[in-house]
Amino acid sequence: MSIMNNPYVQIRRELHQIPERGFDETKTQGYLLQYIQNLPKEHIELKTWKTGIFLRVQGTAPRKTIGYRADIDGLPITEETGLSFKSLHEGMMHACGHDLHMSIALGILTHFATHPPKDNLLFMFQPAEEGPGGALPMIQTDFFTQWKPDMIIALHIAPEYPVGTIATKPGLLFANTSELFIDLTGLGGHAAYPHQTNDMVVAACSLVTQLQSVVARNVDPLDSAVITIGKITGGTVQNIIAERARLEGTIRTLSVESMKKVKERIEALVQGVEIGYNCKTSIDYGSMYHQVDNDVKLTEEFMRFVTNETNVNLIESKEAMTGEDYGYMIANTPGFMFWLGAESPFGLHHSKLNPNEDAIGVAINTIISYLNFKAN
Numbered sequence: 119m120s121i122m123n124n125p126y127v128q129i130r131r132e133l134h135q136i137p138e139r140g141f142d143e144t145k146t147q148g149y150l151l152q153y154i155q156n157l158p159k160e161h162i163e164l165k166t167w168k169t170g171i172f173l174r175v176q177g178t179a180p181r182k183t184i185g186y187r188a189d190i191d192g193l194p195i196t197e198e199t200g201l202s203f204k205s206l207h208e209g210m211m212h213a214c215g216h217d218l219h220m221s222i223a224l225g226i227l228t229h230f231a232t233h234p235p236k237d238n239l240l241f242m243f244q245p246a247e248e249g250p251g252g253a254l255p256m257i258q259t260d261f262f263t264q265w266k267p268d269m270i271i272a273l274h275i276a277p278e279y280p281v282g283t284i285a286t287k288p289g290l291l292f293a294n295t296s297e298l299f300i301d302l303t304g305l306g307g308h309a310a311y312p313h314q315t316n317d318m319v320v321a322a323c324s325l326v327t328q329l330q331s332v333v334a335r336n337v338d339p340l341d342s343a344v345i346t347i348g349k350i351t352g353g354t355v356q357n358i359i360a361e362r363a364r365l366e367g368t369i370r371t372l373s374v375e376s377m378k379k380v381k382e383r384i385e386a387l388v389q390g391v392e393i394g395y396n397c398k399t400s401i402d403y404g405s406m407y408h409q410v411d412n413d414v415k416l417t418e419e420f421m422r423f424v425t426n427e428t429n430v431n432l433i434e435s436k437e438a439m440t441g442e443d444y445g446y447m448i449a450n451t452p453g454f455m456f457w458l459g460a461e462s463p464f465g466l467h468h469s470k471l472n473p474n475e476d477a478i479g480v481a482i483n484t485i486i487s488y489l490n491f492k493a494n
């Protein structure tokens with residue numbers, strides 16, 4: 119397929135305009151179903167699950183099933199790209215490339231719906247990757263058990279790599295994650311009478327600073343961890359001392375042991391704030407994601423395939439502190455994930471992320487070739 123005539127660029131743009139939050143992707147699911155409706159039906163079977171879709175391409179002489187996963191949700195970010203096809207949903211944006219992930223999956227699916235390989239293919243359009251996580255409940259369904267793949271693959275766009283790059287590694291690729299929500303409740307009051315109150319804005323600010331010491335002083339420097347507080351809310355108006363504050367963040371670690379240790383330290387610091395600022399606190403860890411652990415043999419084989427059989431430039435990447443609930447999909451089924459170069463001066467989760475759409479054709483061609491190699 120020539121990149122110039124790639125219809126999946128237009129599909130990506132249409133999906134880009136309708137970003138929706140996890141498990142709220144009704145328009146997105148409707149768009150995907152309408153597209154699939156127009157594919158030849160002889161070789162495909164479809165089941166919807168919540169806002170996601172399972173779709174099996176029946177192989178001509180199946181010995182196994184190969185899974186392909188694409189995530190479908192957007193993020194609560196106000197888009198600032200100025201693109202003609204920018205988001206039509208106020209305050210929502212496909213700022214993590216899932217619009218590209220879906221259009222690439224449709225491109226691959228369209229090819230195999232008309233040219234089925236010997237083996238079965240299972241396409242999974244998965245909701246809620248950004249949270250609270252759709253992969254784990256999706257693999258716990260009867261649909262997944264019935265059509266169970268023997269291996270699964272997935273990609274994620276990478277704004278930092280040029281188009282034409284694929285980057286991955288055998289073994290650990292993405293971190294363990296845990297969301298983090300901390301609520302602080304004290305005694306509010308008049309801005310001019312701080313001595314009669316317990317100010318939760320001051321307590322929250324102190325806690326944010328203390329949390330950074332966990333990574334700096336409690337985690338082995340040769341291991342890696344991140345604590346990010348992405349949102350702080352507190353108080354009501356400028357001249358009232360805040361009764362409540364809330365921190366919302368995420369924890370990332372490369373090992374399960376570090377996650378446990380980081381949480382213990384966070385709990386100790388929160389307890390300290392409770393005593394020091396005379397307030398009540400609560401911690402909620404929200405959703406947690408299993409690390410993405412690429413199957414060594416399959417990933418090495420894929421890396422050799424990319425090097426020998428395609429015009430794509432392969433890079434052996436390092437681990438990243440990003441999280442992906444796809445990790446659950448390949449925790450008990452062999453599989454791997456790879457980065458797809460989609461150069462953009464602004465990175466993932468940025469309001470100006472503008473991936474290079476030429477990456478769509480590169481991915482469709484490369485994955486079709488790889489699946490032809492594995493499934494025939």
Ligand SMILES: CC(=O)N[C@@H](CCC[C@H](N)C(=O)O)C(=O)O
Pocket residue numbers: 214247248249274295296297367368369405407439440441442443466
């Ligand atoms: C690829 C990517 O950016 N994934 C997200 C996953 C977020 C999981 C969860 N909501 C959390 O924040 O812990 C990421 O932020 O890495």
